Amino acid sequence: MTSSTNITFHSHDVVIVGAGGAGLMAALGTAKRGFSVACISKVFPTHSHTVAAQGGINAALGNHTEDDWRWHMYDTVRGSDWLGDQDAIEHMCRNAPRAIMELEKIGVPFSRDANGKLYQRIYGGQSTHFGKGELAYRAVAAADRTGHAILHSLYSQALKHRTQFFSEFFVLDLILDHDKAVCGVIAWNMAEGTLHSFRAQIVILATGGYSQVYRTNTSSSICTGDGNAMCLRAGLPLQDMEFVQFHPTGIHDAGFLITEAARAEGGYLLNNIGERFMQRYAPQYADLASRDVIARAMATEIAEGRGVGKHNDHLHLCIHHLPSATIHEKLPTVYETAQAFAGIDACQALIPVAPSAHYTMGGIPANHHCEVKTITTSGLETVPGLMAIGEAACLSVHGANRLGCNSLLDLIVFAESAADRIAAQLKPQTKLSALPASYSSPLFEQFDHIRTAKGTIQAAHLKKEMQQIMQKYAGVFRTEELLNKGAVALQTLTTALPDIAIGDQSLLWNNALLEVLELRNLLLQSQVTIHAALMRKESRGAHFRQDYPKRDDSNWLKHSLVWKDLRYANREVRQTPLSSDIASIPLEERCY
Ligand code: FUM
Numbered sequence: 018m019t020s021s022t023n024i025t026f027h028s029h030d031v032v033i034v035g036a037g038g039a040g041l042m043a044a045l046g047t048a049k050r051g052f053s054v055a056c057i058s059k060v061f062p063t064h065s066h067t068v069a070a071q072g073g074i075n076a077a078l079g080n081h082t083e084d085d086w087r088w089h090m091y092d093t094v095r096g097s098d099w100l101g102d103q104d105a106i107e108h109m110c111r112n113a114p115r116a117i118m119e120l121e122k123i124g125v126p127f128s129r130d131a132n133g134k135l136y137q138r139i140y141g142g143q144s145t146h147f148g149k150g151e152l153a154y155r156a157v158a159a160a161d162r163t164g165h166a167i168l169h170s171l172y173s174q175a176l177k178h179r180t181q182f183f184s185e186f187f188v189l190d191l192i193l194d195h196d197k198a199v200c201g202v203i204a205w206n207m208a209e210g211t212l213h214s215f216r217a218q219i220v221i222l223a224t225g226g227y228s229q230v231y232r233t234n235t236s237s238s239i240c241t242g243d244g245n246a247m248c249l250r251a252g253l254p255l256q257d258m259e260f261v262q263f264h265p266t267g268i269h270d271a272g273f274l275i276t277e278a279a280r281a282e283g284g285y286l287l288n289n290i291g292e293r294f295m296q297r298y299a300p301q302y303a304d305l306a307s308r309d310v311i312a313r314a315m316a317t318e319i320a321e322g323r324g325v326g327k328h329n330d331h332l333h334l335c336i337h338h339l340p341s342a343t344i345h346e347k348l349p350t351v352y353e354t355a356q357a358f359a360g361i362d363a364c365q366a367l368i369p370v371a372p373s374a375h376y377t378m379g380g381i382p383a384n385h386h387c388e389v390k391t392i393t394t395s396g397l398e399t400v401p402g403l404m405a406i407g408e409a410a411c412l413s414v415h416g417a418n419r420l421g422c423n424s425l426l427d428l429i430v431f432a433e434s435a436a437d438r439i440a441a442q443l444k445p446q447t448k449l450s451a452l453p454a455s456y457s458s459p460l461f462e463q464f465d466h467i468r469t470a471k472g473t474i475q476a477a478h479l480k481k482e483m484q485q486i487m488q489k490y491a492g493v494f495r496t497e498e499l500l501n502k503g504a505v506a507l508q509t510l511t512t513a514l515p516d517i518a519i520g521d522q523s524l525l526w527n528n529a530l531l532e533v534l535e536l537r538n539l540l541l542q543s544q545v546t547i548h549a550a551l552m553r554k555e556s557r558g559a560h561f562r563q564d565y566p567k568r569d570d571s572n573w574l575k576h577s578l579v580w581k582d583l584r585y586a587n588r589e590v591r592q593t594p595l596s597s598d599i600a601s602i603p604l605e606e607r608c609y
Contacts, residue, residue, distance in 0.1 A: 035223035036062035039407025039428035041171035046436025048178035051445035070164025071276035073156030074425035076113035081154035097416025098558035102591040142307035199402035210525035226408035231374035232484035235274040246538030254578035258379035259549035263312040267373025269331035284336040306609035312372040333367035381405035387435035417558020472516035
């Protein structure tokens, strides 16, 4: 059978790939404005990875202490180590309070304080008065299940507004016309074993991050950055891929997240002599410094022999001094996760933790309207028909390091921006002409080629090797030598990919095939990540080069772009805010 037979054709104004918080918010925003919306997801929407977001969503509401969106903007720029684009950051921070009100209105059950106001907790790297005041209480939360609460409310609203869901469909690639405009996607319906072509006025990629390239990560197995890889295959670059966030408190060995909220509520890290070592590394913020700073401090403690456990390879998080009512009311997931994956009672015992890959700051380059950008011989250009939002996108609001609780905010605010832009530029319910088969048949043929592979290597084996390579050579600390070794090892794996074994060649719930398709996507992104890390000869945010330990603004205050063939370019960081309500945040030394 060739896959180009028996294809079902669909046509919608808006096709959204991904049904996490970003995808659902964009679906709701465009469906409410009268567009016909298809939301395609490889999992049932409420199983998307947003469900795992725990600690909260930032907004300068000032419910607990005085706050101002400008202070939030300052913290975000500082957190990004000045690599964030200040126009996009202004847009996110000033619209945060409105986003929270929207979520409240659609029924997100946020926690409340004793006065009935929305509860807000402190979070890493967030301050008042442009870094000069106290820590800011800025993260609105639903206990420690904030993403879960948001995702479920958004799904019900998107359904109410007649979004058409295509769940358990794996999107394979973008369809491009002869002028390189995006005009749809092709997808495999895993549950029914059928193939599909979706035509659209606009495609929005909301496909999340790719932390699965690392062995120890806090991400679910679905976080394979499928949209990023589709862009690479479509000849588009990815931006700032060297910046990968290691969350300080993944459960040792297992990776599962112990939310930063545990430290926000009073928890702290300890080494093997019972020292609260973060006070040495970040005298002002200690356990609430930004994540890159804490992850490096932890890696240093371990490297210098002050780790805990039989192999001195992790550290302890202490929360057992907190009242057990605080743990059960504000940190129920922490308690359950520690019990399930570390086998301990966190009200009595220390939690074993280590830095775990958690979030990928890099992704699909886009502006604050979420329009995807590329560089051609004529300069920076918009890719017609394509938008990117959420963790898949690099707008860039997080620059070289994201602050905790800015991720849920990013996806809500920018999904709404994408919907606004679409409403301003496109007409709802537009009849689209059918696409020539020649646009998509090479893509289906490629899929068939993979499906019918008769090699010898198991995908699970290759994936494990890739994860080990990334962990060892592109982790918290990097050097030219390590990265070069990683690049060579990844090249060997990539060369082995055509020799993959897929025992089952059917289209019906073929997990072996899914595993290979995801691995193909992960391998592309790990190569691009290592290449971008090799090229950036400085240390900034989450990218720390031991051979270039200083930030170098004269040479490296710029975004990186890498293509599938490892072509490399840079683009400027936008340091000018959108409005005159705040001045550009000038460069300074970043300390906590
Ligand atoms: O630790 C956490 O709750 C994670 C939050 C985030 O990544 O934004």
